[in-house]
Amino acid sequence: MSKKILIVGSGFAGFWGALGAARVLANEGRTADVEIALVSPEPILYMRPRLHETEPERMGTPIAAQLEEAGVRYIQGTVECINEQDRRVEAVTAAGERIGIDYDRLLLTTGSRMFRPDVPGLREHAFSVDQYDEAVALDEHLKGLASRASSAARNTVAVVGGGFTGIEVASEMPSRLREIFGEEVACRVLLIERSPLIGPELGAGPRPVIEEALDSLGVERLHGSAVVSLDDNGLTTADGTRVDAMTIVWTGGVRASALAGQIGAQRDHLGRLQVTADMRVNGAAGIFAAGDVAVAATDEQGNQTMMACQHAIDMGRYAGHNVAADVLGLPTIPYRQPFYVTCLDLGAWGAVYTEGWERNVKMLGAKAKALKTRINTEWIYPPRADRATLLDAADWRNSAVA
Numbered sequence: 001m002s003k004k005i006l007i008v009g010s011g012f013a014g015f016w017g018a019l020g021a022a023r024v025l026a027n028e029g030r031t032a033d034v035e036i037a038l039v040s041p042e043p044i045l046y047m048r049p050r051l052h053e054t055e056p057e058r059m060g061t062p063i064a065a066q067l068e069e070a071g072v073r074y075i076q077g078t079v080e081c082i083n084e085q086d087r088r089v090e091a092v093t094a095a096g097e098r099i100g101i102d103y104d105r106l107l108l109t110t111g112s113r114m115f116r117p118d119v120p121g122l123r124e125h126a127f128s129v130d131q132y133d134e135a136v137a138l139d140e141h142l143k144g145l146a147s148r149a150s151s152a153a154r155n156t157v158a159v160v161g162g163g164f165t166g167i168e169v170a171s172e173m174p175s176r177l178r179e180i181f182g183e184e185v186a187c188r189v190l191l192i193e194r195s196p197l198i199g200p201e202l203g204a205g206p207r208p209v210i211e212e213a214l215d216s217l218g219v220e221r222l223h224g225s226a227v228v229s230l231d232d233n234g235l236t237t238a239d240g241t242r243v244d245a246m247t248i249v250w251t252g253g254v255r256a257s258a259l260a261g262q263i264g265a266q267r268d269h270l271g272r273l274q275v276t277a278d279m280r281v282n283g284a285a286g287i288f289a290a291g292d293v294a295v296a297a298t299d300e301q302g303n304q305t306m307m308a309c310q311h312a313i314d315m316g317r318y319a320g321h322n323v324a325a326d327v328l329g330l331p332t333i334p335y336r337q338p339f340y341v342t343c344l345d346l347g348a349w350g351a352v353y354t355e356g357w358e359r360n361v362k363m364l365g366a367k368a369k370a371l372k373t374r375i376n377t378e379w380i381y382p383p384r385a386d387r388a389t390l391l392d393a394a395d396w397r398n399s400a401v402a
C-alpha cells in the first residue's frame with residue numbers, strides 16, 4: 001500500500017465517509033494501492049437522535065462487519081492529537097497504550113459535544129442525552145427514583161433548553177415517567193427556555209404545533225428566564241423562580257469536537273471547521289472534514305449545514321468520495337444538498353415534519369410520527385448487506401434522510 005486515508009470517528013459522517021472512499025477505490029480498481037483505516041473509541045455507531053427515548057442502551061449499532069466487508073481497517077483508539085505537519089495523529093487505545101497513525105489524507109468526523117456553560121452546579125447536578133453513556137446514566141437515575149419516597153422534587157423533571165433536543169426530551173418524558181412510576185403518580189415535566197419563545201431556532205412555522213403537542217402532553221413551560229444555578233434538589237432561574245426537581249436534563253446547545261480546534265483553520269461560532277465545496281478544510285493540507293465537526297454551504301442561497309444526521313450522512317458520502325478521489329488524483333465533486341427537512345419527535349402526541357429552510361409544516365401528529373419512526377428505526381441505520389450493496393449505498397448521488 002503506498003497511500004493511506006485515515007478517517008477519525010465512526011458516527012454517521014465517519015461510517016458513510018469510510019464506505020464512500022471504499023466505493024471510489026473499488027470502482028477505480030485501486031484497493032491494493034490505498035489503505036483506508038478508521039479510528040474511533042469503539043466500532044459502534046451510536047444513534048444520537050434516539051438517546052431521548054426509553055432504553056437508550058439499545059441505541060448502539062456495531063459496524064465492524066460492514067467496515068470489514070468494505071475493506072476498511074478498523075483501529076480502536078481515541079485520537080488526542082493531530083500533527084498536520086507530519087501528517088500523523090496520536091491516539092490512546094482502551095488499554096491506555098499511545099499509538100501513532102500516519103496518513104496521506106485525513107477525514108475528520110468526530111462530531112459534537114453538548115456545551116456546558118459555567119453555571120454553578122451544572123456539572124454536578126445536570127443529566128444529558130447528548131452521548132450514549134450520559135443517556136444511560138439518566139435512564140438509570142430515573143429508574144432508581146421509583147424506589148425513593150414520593151415528593152414534588154422526585155416527581156418533577158426539569159428540561160433546560162427549549163430547542164430541538166429539549167423539546168424531544170420533554171415530549172417523551174411524560175410517558176417514560178408513567179412507565180417508571182405508574183399511572184397513579186402525578187408527575188410534572190417542565191421545559192425551561194431563556195428566550196421568550198419555545199424553539200427559538202425552529203422559527204414560527206412549526207411553533208403552534210409544538211405548543212399544542214406540549215399542552216396536550218401536560219408539559220409546562222417556563223420562558224424568558226435563564227437557569228442561573230442548580231443544586232441536588234432543583235434549580236433557580238434569573239428571575240428568582242425556584243423549581244424543586246431531582247432530575248434536571250440540560251440540553252443547552254452543542255459545540256464541535258475539540259479536535260477541530262487543533263487544526264489551524266477557520267471555524268464558526270460553534271467551533272465547526274469551514275470546509276470548501278469538496279469538503280476540504282480551508283488552509284489545512286490533506287485534511288477533509290464532515291458531519292457536526294464541519295460547516296459547508298448546502299446551496300447557492302447562503303444556507304449552511306446544520307448539526308443533523310441529514311447533513312452528516314451526506315457530507316460523509318461526499319467527503320469519503322473526495323478524499324479517495326484526491327489521493328488518486330481524480331476530480332472531486334462539489335457537495336450540494338438544497339432540500340432541507342426537519343422531523344421533530346413530539347412523544348405520544350406524534351411528530352411534526354417540515355420542508356424548506358422556513359420550516360413549512362407539511363405533516364403532523366400520528367402521520368408525521370410514522371415518518372419519524374421510519375427515519376429513526378430504518379433510514380439512519382447502517383445497512384447490513386454484501387459488499388456491492390454497501391458500496392452502492394455510499395454513492396453520493398443517494399438522497400438524504402431527515
Ligand SMILES: Cc1cc2nc3c(=O)[nH]c(=O)nc-3n(C[C@H](O)[C@H](O)[C@H](O)COP(=O)(O)OP(=O)(O)OC[C@H]3O[C@@H](n4cnc5c(N)ncnc54)[C@H](O)[C@@H]3O)c2cc1C
Nearest residue numbers: 009010011012013048049079110111291292307308309312
Ligand atoms: C438527543 C439528540 C437528538 C437528536 N435528534 C436529531 C434528529 O432528530 N435529527 C437529526 O438529523 N439529528 C439529530 N441529532 C443530531 C445528530 O445526532 C448529529 O448531528 C449526528 O450524530 C452527527 O453525526 P457525526 O457523524 O458528525 O457525529 P457523531 O454521530 O457524534 O459521531 C462522532 C464519532 O466520532 C467519535 N469520536 C469523537 N471524538 C473522537 C476522538 N477524539 N477520536 C476518535 N473518535 C472520536 C465518536 O466516538 C463517534 O464515533 C440529535 C442529537 C441528539 C444528541
